[in-house]
Amino acid sequence: MARRSNSSDIRLTRVYDAPARAVWDAWTIPEQVEKWWGPRGFTLTTHKKDLREGGSWRYTMHGPDGVDYPNVTKYFVVEPYQKLVYDHGGTDDTPPLFRVTVTFTEANGKTTMEMISTLPSPEAAREMARFIESAGGNATWDRLAEHLEQTATGKPSFVINRTFDAPIARVFEMWTNPEHLAQWLPPVGTEMRFLRSKIAPGESTLFVITGQHGGMFVRAAYLELERPSRIVYLQQFVDEREQPAPAPGVEFWPPVLRMTVLLTEEAPDRTRVTVTTEPEGETTAPELESFVGERRGMTLGWTGSFNQLEARLPP
Numbered sequence: 637m638a639r640r641s642n643s644s645d646i647r648l649t650r651v652y653d654a655p656a657r658a659v660w661d662a663w664t665i666p667e668q669v670e671k672w673w674g675p676r677g678f679t680l681t682t683h684k685k686d687l688r689e690g691g692s693w694r695y696t697m698h699g700p701d702g703v704d705y706p707n708v709t710k711y712f713v714v715e716p717y718q719k720l721v722y723d724h725g726g727t728d729d730t731p732p733l734f735r736v737t738v739t740f741t742e743a744n745g746k747t748t749m750e751m752i753s754t755l756p757s758p759e760a761a762r763e764m765a766r767f768i769e770s771a772g773g774n775a776t777w778d779r780l781a782e783h784l785e786q787t788a789t790g791k792p793s794f795v796i797n798r799t800f801d802a803p804i805a806r807v808f809e810m811w812t813n814p815e816h817l818a819q820w821l822p823p824v825g826t827e828m829r830f831l832r833s834k835i836a837p838g839e840s841t842l843f844v845i846t847g848q849h850g851g852m853f854v855r856a857a858y859l860e861l862e863r864p865s866r867i868v869y870l871q872q873f874v875d876e877r878e879q880p881a882p883a884p885g886v887e888f889w890p891p892v893l894r895m896t897v898l899l900t901e902e903a904p905d906r907t908r909v910t911v912t913t914e915p916e917g918e919t920t921a922p923e924l925e926s927f928v929g930e931r932r933g934m935t936l937g938w939t940g941s942f943n944q945l946e947a948r949l950p951p
Contacts, residue, residue, distance in 0.1 A: 675772035
């Protein structure tokens with residue numbers, strides 16, 4: 637979640653491949669909100685939602701550890717398909733944590749969601765940003781992207797975003813230079829070694845990731861490489877002869893995954909990376925179910941890799 641260090645605001649931008657009406661409905665229809673609101677692993681029960689100026693939304697978030705978190709949100713501005721202003725994090729007994737302003741702007745069939753969370757001071761904003769990151773709150777907006785894709789196409793996906801304080805050209809290089817990629821992409825505690833490292837459209841890489849439980853071979857076939865904003869490749873587990881191999885640690889898994897990496901310049905020295913993972917080709921119901929069930933684990937894995945990437949980017 638990007639923000640300015642001297643500001644009391646926490647700012648967040650997301651672009652969704654859906655019209656504003658669809659994004660608004662996902663925000664405001666309780667049956668839809670319950671499918672994506674909150675960090676991964678959380679569920680939600682809406683008790684009452686009165687979507688109007690002066691109205692309120694009463695709901696309970698259920699943590700994966702069984703702890704319930706009651707919430708009362710009060711609406712101050714409701715402009716359908718365009719804008720919401722509300723207080724967040726309050727209950728009947730405690731005041732809200734911050735004021736949220738969120739706008740929805742549609743262009744060419746896509747919707748830009750701009751969110752500003754205003755806190756009492758820059759120090760409070762910094763502390764809240766750290767808490768949201770540690771609690772996995774940023775995954776809420778990735779879950780919204782997955783919900784919109786599922787609603788529009790019927791297909792599951794996995795989405796994760798991260799903003800880095802580095803120029804877009806530098807971040808693109810970290811994704812496309814094999815020497816850099818091998819240093820940050822593998823899961824924490826493992827090592828990655830390229831056996832073939834041709835990162836270009838129509839070419840492929842072959843690498844092995846080794847850890848305490850042995851090694852696994854992965855092939856990535858590159859489809860698109862648009863400097864400095866877009867990378868698309870197909871990824872699959874293989875054996876040392878590059879024949880299809882089962883995914884380690886799970887009984888069922890999609891044979892091929894399509895990986896789409898989008899880089900967006902938020903400022904000259906700040907870049908947002910959006911990674912979307914989708915099953916490619918024929919996939920069985922158990923494979924899709926396993927893919928959806930592993931979203932939380934994929935979030936943890938990518939978060940570890942992104943932390944390693946961040947450590948290797950210029951301050």
